[in-house]
Amino acid sequence: MTDIARIEAAARRMQGQVRQTPLLNAPLLDRLAGRRIFVKAECLQLTGSFKARGGWSAVSALSPEARARGVIAYSSGNHAQGVAYAAARHGSPCVILMPSDAPQVKIDNTRSYGAEVVLYDRATADRDAIGAQLSSERGLTLIKPYDDPEVIAGQGTVGLELAAQATEAGVTEAQVLVCCGGGGLSSGIALALEARAPGLKVRTAEPEGFDDMARSLNSGKREKNPAAAGSICDAILTPSPGEITFPILSRLAGPGTVISDDQALRAVALAFTHLRIVLEPGGAAALAAALFTPDLPDTVIAVATGGNVDPRTFARALELYA
Amino acid sequence: MTDIARIEAAARRMQGQVRQTPLLNAPLLDRLAGRRIFVKAECLQLTGSFKARGGWSAVSALSPEARARGVIAYSSGNHAQGVAYAAARHGSPCVILMPSDAPQVKIDNTRSYGAEVVLYDRATADRDAIGAQLSSERGLTLIKPYDDPEVIAGQGTVGLELAAQATEAGVTEAQVLVCCGGGGLSSGIALALEARAPGLKVRTAEPEGFDDMARSLNSGKREKNPAAAGSICDAILTPSPGEITFPILSRLAGPGTVISDDQALRAVALAFTHLRIVLEPGGAAALAAALFTPDLPDTVIAVATGGNVDPRTFARALELYA
Numbered sequence: 248m249t250d251i252a253r254i255e256a257a258a259r260r261m262q263g264q265v266r267q268t269p270l271l272n273a274p275l276l277d278r279l280a281g282r283r284i285f286v287k288a289e290c291l292q293l294t295g296s297f298k299a300r301g302g303w304s305a306v307s308a309l310s311p312e313a314r315a316r317g318v319i320a321y322s323s324g325n326h327a328q329g330v331a332y333a334a335a336r337h338g339s340p341c342v343i344l345m346p347s348d349a350p351q352v353k354i355d356n357t358r359s360y361g362a363e364v365v366l367y368d369r370a371t372a373d374r375d376a377i378g379a380q381l382s383s384e385r386g387l388t389l390i391k392p393y394d395d396p397e398v399i400a401g402q403g404t405v406g407l408e409l410a411a412q413a414t415e416a417g418v419t420e421a422q423v424l425v426c427c428g429g430g431g432l433s434s435g436i437a438l439a440l441e442a443r444a445p446g447l448k449v450r451t452a453e454p455e456g457f458d459d460m461a462r463s464l465n466s467g468k469r470e471k472n473p474a475a476a477g478s479i480c481d482a483i484l485t486p487s488p489g490e491i492t493f494p495i496l497s498r499l500a501g502p503g504t505v506i507s508d509d510q511a512l513r514a515v516a517l518a519f520t521h522l523r524i525v526l527e528p529g530g531a532a533a534l535a536a537a538l539f540t541p542d543l544p545d546t547v548i549a550v551a552t553g554g555n556v557d558p559r560t561f562a563r564a565l566e567l568y569a
Numbered sequence: 570m571t572d573i574a575r576i577e578a579a580a581r582r583m584q585g586q587v588r589q590t591p592l593l594n595a596p597l598l599d600r601l602a603g604r605r606i607f608v609k610a611e612c613l614q615l616t617g618s619f620k621a622r623g624g625w626s627a628v629s630a631l632s633p634e635a636r637a638r639g640v641i642a643y644s645s646g647n648h649a650q651g652v653a654y655a656a657a658r659h660g661s662p663c664v665i666l667m668p669s670d671a672p673q674v675k676i677d678n679t680r681s682y683g684a685e686v687v688l689y690d691r692a693t694a695d696r697d698a699i700g701a702q703l704s705s706e707r708g709l710t711l712i713k714p715y716d717d718p719e720v721i722a723g724q725g726t727v728g729l730e731l732a733a734q735a736t737e738a739g740v741t742e743a744q745v746l747v748c749c750g751g752g753g754l755s756s757g758i759a760l761a762l763e764a765r766a767p768g769l770k771v772r773t774a775e776p777e778g779f780d781d782m783a784r785s786l787n788s789g790k791r792e793k794n795p796a797a798a799g800s801i802c803d804a805i806l807t808p809s810p811g812e813i814t815f816p817i818l819s820r821l822a823g824p825g826t827v828i829s830d831d832q833a834l835r836a837v838a839l840a841f842t843h844l845r846i847v848l849e850p851g852g853a854a855a856l857a858a859a860l861f862t863p864d865l866p867d868t869v870i871a872v873a874t875g876g877n878v879d880p881r882t883f884a885r886a887l888e889l890y891a
């Protein structure tokens with residue numbers, strides 16, 4: 248299980264290897280929102296998202312023997328880059344399984360971090376079977392994107408930093424909105440805040456139609472999304488809450504928030520204008536929730552989770568809303 | 570005169586009021602450049618540029634009586650917003666003189682920070698005369714954009730942070746490229762580094778056709794630019810080096826670097842892709858120099874000075890180069 252000791256151990260292993268990201272704010276953004284909004288800018292993390300933390304935590308927690316054999320992950324997105332980066336810096340072989348129709352830039356970036364990218368045909372091949380075969384042949388350890396105690400501990404280091412930064416900014420009571428896919432980041436942050444800043448409460452932020460976590464928190468059991476794709480917030484679309492992450496959030500999180508694709512694009516544009524950071528739509532979901540959810544308290548913190556965005560999508564957000 | 574004691578005094582007055590900006594880097598950017606590039610992200614500063622530092626330093630250094638009477642500045646850009654922000658937070662009246670053809674968004678932003686914007690007709694009115702009259706009527710103190718010891722001291726706090734951050738990153742020898750207009754930031758950083766990190770050497774970065782500082786450093790006297798406008802790097806176009814700043818840079822800086830508008834746009838796009846920060850072209854000049862100047866050493870630091878960019882200009886950089 249992940250607890251505060253495990254999160255702190257992950258933080259020690261990351262020291263000087265993973266970036267401490269700033270907590271930003273902007274007077275003109277606050278005026279526009281009608282509340283104080285702080286933004287934890289994880290888009291400035293190495294590899295462009297918080298996933299470098301979970302990747303680093305998981306790889307660095309392996310035995311030297313397992314590390315020497317290598318790791319494997321299934322992802323075409325931020326998790327792939329986070330794991331590939333961490334593995335490379337540990338001198339650990341790394342295989343990333345990606346669908347063959349993944350954008351070339353994501354394949355290229357993952358390779359640039361030093362990973363071996365194995366492509367499979369989404370329609371005809373069984374990803375899990377290919378992964379299992381590679382793992383058993385080479386003795387690779389699978390690093391899951393969220394349902395892994397060391398990954399959750401790594402993401403939880405965002406919460407440790409947040410607790411210290413909020414205190415420094417004089418904030419002891421606030422809601423902390425977190426972009427949520429499987430819940431690895433949200434649950435890690437919730438555990439860290441429970442121990443270090445109990446006045447800060449996590450609330451998840453998800454896109455419309457993919458609000459499995461919000462519905463699960465409401466019903467008390469793990470709900471599924473009707474569709475697998477169809478939101479611009481591609482980084483945070485998962486079929487249902489994680490098996491490990493859900494009980495943590497069920498115990499610690501407030502009601503989930505839900506935003507529209509349009510609100511995500513508005514948040515991308517406002518982050519450009521007022522914070523001068525680059526967000527992908529899925530990484531702007533929490534900022535969108537902070538801006539557009541009614542009945543929020545006077546002070547909110549939004550975790551801006553990633554900035555690996557297609558330039559055309561970004562240009563569209565600017566054209567529509569900047 | 571500005572010296573390290575004055576810079577440290579400015580840093581103490583700014584404590585908790587002006588943001589300590591991160592020193593970013595990206596493995597994929599380094600690979601592309603063929604050298605290690607660190608980027609001091611002053612675009613993440615409050616008001617979107619380092620000018621908030623000089624503004625804060627100057628306003629906070631005034632006597633309580635002068636502060637109560639208020640301040641005045643001539644600017645349509647980042648200096649206006651920096652001074653307006655600092656004045657507002659000190660409860661100090663603030664007048665900003667702007668040409669009436671300044672972009673509406675800059676006028677609006679400056680007003681949003683609480684300043685009184687006085688517009689004048691560039692073609693027919695005498696800006697200095699209007700400013701002098703307002704100042705004498707109301708007892709306002711003029712805050713110059715660079716040729717002011719307290720402004721230089723404020724900008725110099727970038728150098729203090731840089732010295733500590735570079736040491737933490739294990740960098741003791743490097744060239745520090747700084748986007749340069751009148752030389753306030755460059756000279757402040759040079760003074761701070763001379764005292765705190767003598768292995769880090771400042772080199773200015775300017776756009777082609779507006780390389781007055783590079784030519785002045787070369788000739789040993791203050792040269793003028795042939796034109797007043799005509800580069801996309803509008804934030805750093807000044808007629809000639811400052812009277813106070815030039816002797817400092819003449820003593821401490823290496824040869825100036827010069828970049829093209831095209832290289833500035835490329836740097837904007839690369840900062841978007843690899844660092845996930847928003848830069849204006851003038852704020853990307855130093856990064857452009859770090860990327861494209863031949864014969865640089867293995868490790869360079871670029872100060873990314875501002876991110877207040879027109880969305881269309883930014884979209885164009887993405888369309889061309891991202």
